[in-house]
Amino acid sequence: MLHLGTFLAVLVYFARDYWQLVVGFFTGFGSGFRQPAQRLALYVVLGSIPLAVVGKIFERPFDRLFAIPMFAACFLLVTGLILFSVEHIRQGRADAADLNWWEAVLVGLSQIGGLVPGGSRSGFSIAAGMLAGLTREHAARFSFLLAGPAILGASAFELRRIVHPKIALASEPHGFYSVGGAPEPTLAILVGFAVAFVAGFFAIRFFMRFVENHRLTPFAVYCWAFGLFMIAVLLIRGR
Numbered sequence: 061m062l063h064l065g066t067f068l069a070v071l072v073y074f075a076r077d078y079w080q081l082v083v084g085f086f087t088g089f090g091s092g093f094r095q096p097a098q099r100l101a102l103y104v105v106l107g108s109i110p111l112a113v114v115g116k117i118f119e120r121p122f123d124r125l126f127a128i129p130m131f132a133a134c135f136l137l138v139t140g141l142i143l144f145s146v147e148h149i150r151q152g153r154a155d156a157a158d159l160n161w162w163e164a165v166l167v168g169l170s171q172i173g174g175l176v177p178g179g180s181r182s183g184f185s186i187a188a189g190m191l192a193g194l195t196r197e198h199a200a201r202f203s204f205l206l207a208g209p210a211i212l213g214a215s216a217f218e219l220r221r222i223v224h225p226k227i228a229l230a231s232e233p234h235g236f237y238s239v240g241g242a243p244e245p246t247l248a249i250l251v252g253f254a255v256a257f258v259a260g261f262f263a264i265r266f267f268m269r270f271v272e273n274h275r276l277t278p279f280a281v282y283c284w285a286f287g288l289f290m291i292a293v294l295l296i297r298g299r
Contacts, residue, residue: 061249063215065256070208073264077205096157100205106161107168107202108209114172115214122175130294135178136287142173142187143180144280152193156202163192167202171210178287181210183279186271200271204264 071078081101088098115122125131159167170188174181182203189199 061215061253062256063211063218065253066260067208067211067215069257069260069264070204070211073261073268074201074204074208077201078208081205096155100157100202103156103159103161103164103202104205104209107164107171107206108213110165110169111171111175111210112213114169115175115217118175126177128177130291132177133287133290133294135176136283136290139173139178139180139183140280140283140287142280143183143276143283146187146190147275147277147280149191152190152195154193154195155198156189156194156205159192159194167192168206171206174210180283182207183276186276196271196276197268200268204268 080097081104084095084097084099085101085105088095088102091098093099093102156164167185167188170184171181173179173184182200185203185206186196186199189202190196192199194202
């Protein structure tokens with residue numbers, strides 16, 4: 061439900077963009093996806109496929125990583141390194157619609173980093189977009205357009221386990237979900253959904269304005285600081 065709240069925030073903020081993508085995707089079949097909006101729609105679809113395929117195939121290995129706090133703390137350092145390094149490459153000026161199809165697929169593949177604890181789907185995909193020649197702003201927008209299908213797919217996948225508990229009982233519990241836990245009160249779920257939507261909307265609004273004139277370096281520093289802090293805490297606690 062928290063994922064769905066975030067998805068709604070993305071959908072509301074980029075409502076005009078998503079409408080153009082839907083129209084562009086269906087009209088693109090008749091014109092060979094020649095128009096920018098049509099190509100962008102196709103690229104969002106192509107970029108979403110790798111995450112869905114890899115997430116499904118490696119579902120259990122990814123889930124097990126969430127039980128290893130030290131892995132998450134160390135991978136935060138990797139995330140920070142990627143965000144820091146990408147700011148030192150030559151800035152591009154291309155729009156996402158100007159990418160090649162294989163570049164869109166590579167940006168989509170980069171989202172797999174978000175399946176790993178300590179990784180950032182948006183951070184990795186923005187970095188991949190910048191490496192493909194996009195400006196920081198265009199890379200961020202393309203990343204958030206990819207976020208819609210990614211979040212919606214993850215939400216549907218997790219809700220399937222809750223609506224049909226036998227799916228989860230057939231194997232070990234996945235991630236943070238435990239079939240043996242008490243159900244959350246409806247009010248708590250609704251409050252969480254509402255807070256996720258409001259917080260997500262303003263976070264997106266702030267970030268899209270921030271990347272227009274600022275580097276990703278502060279986020280890299282945050283990842284390093286928090287990752288090192290957690291490593292120290294885990295070492296002290298003997299974990």
